[in-house]
Amino acid sequence: MLIDGGGYQNSPFDMGRSVIASFLYARRIKKIDIAVLTHPHPDHLQGLLYILDHFDVQEVWCTGLAVDDELYRLWMKKITQHNIRIKHLSALSQPADISGVHIRFLWPLNQPQQTDREMSYDAINDASLVLKMTYGSRSFLVTGDISSQVEAQLIVSGQNLKSDLLFVPHHGSIHSSSSDFIRAVSSRYAIISAGKNNVFRHPHPDVLNRYRSAGVEIFRTDQDGAVLVDSDGQTLFITSWIKRPEPEPSKRPVASRIPLTMEPR
Numbered sequence: 001m002l003i004d005g006g007g008y009q010n011s012p013f014d015m016g017r018s019v020i021a022s023f024l025y026a027r028r029i030k031k032i033d034i035a036v037l038t039h040p041h042p043d044h045l046q047g048l049l050y051i052l053d054h055f056d057v058q059e060v061w062c063t064g065l066a067v068d069d070e071l072y073r074l075w076m077k078k079i080t081q082h083n084i085r086i087k088h089l090s091a092l093s094q095p096a097d098i099s100g101v102h103i104r105f106l107w108p109l110n111q112p113q114q115t116d117r118e119m120s121y122d123a124i125n126d127a128s129l130v131l132k133m134t135y136g137s138r139s140f141l142v143t144g145d146i147s148s149q150v151e152a153q154l155i156v157s158g159q160n161l162k163s164d165l166l167f168v169p170h171h172g173s174i175h176s177s178s179s180d181f182i183r184a185v186s187s188r189y190a191i192i193s194a195g196k197n198n199v200f201r202h203p204h205p206d207v208l209n210r211y212r213s214a215g216v217e218i219f220r221t222d223q224d225g226a227v228l229v230d231s232d233g234q235t236l237f238i239t240s241w242i243k244r245p246e247p248e249p250s251k252r253p254v255a256s257r258i259p260l261t262m263e264p265r
Helices: 015-026 042-054 070-081 121-126 149-158 181-187 205-213
Strands: 031-036 058-061 086-090 096-098 102-109 130-136 138-142 166-168 187-191 219-221 227-231 234-242
Touching: 015 042, 031 042, 042 070, 102 149, 149 181, 181 205, 205 219
Parallel strands: 031 058, 058 086, 138 166, 166 187, 187 219
Antiparallel strands: 096 102, 102 130, 130 138, 227 234
16 A cells, blocks of 8 residues: 655656655565555645556545645546546545554544635645554554644544554644644654655654653654665564664653563554
């Protein structure tokens, strides 16, 4: 499964070709069972286009929200050209079980009925597909670009958000990652996907402080490069492309000294 593809608006740099495909080729992966688009903004969609053309993609998961721009039309055209199955998902969808991984769909509550002409940029972010994946006793929460408003609705919904690893909402934007949400998820680790020296200045310092205050160990793609997470269903193994200096024993983060033997989430 490949979730989102990164990318840049009106940029000659192809995230799919230069980053994602290179990684997949190195792992000798030629087939993608499921490509997931959390929401149709260029920084999540653009990199998937190359993947659709050069890999054997079997199925696409998305919310069904359509936008009226060239990139999205090209996305839909490629799905049709390659005869790829497409599945629209929401919190009403049945959970999926794939190769021992249990996947629950937490957001949006219903499939979007509006078009992008009726929705603001922020509203499209808030319509992101949110899913929780559980493998053995370890769990992972993928949040797209939701804001703190959606975070609050997820908390109120009573769904079990607790996860060992959180993919931080909206690249660490100040408008996401509320203290209540961080507390509800109670993750041990958090990964922030953000470009180096990005114009939005993600992640926001206040957001970083919230996670640190909660004892969450943070990995950032703008500082750590690619972050690799492996699991056997019991233990998490997290490594970054850019190696971190080994801290002195007395200065190690508390989260790094606690073995992952907590109750399943």
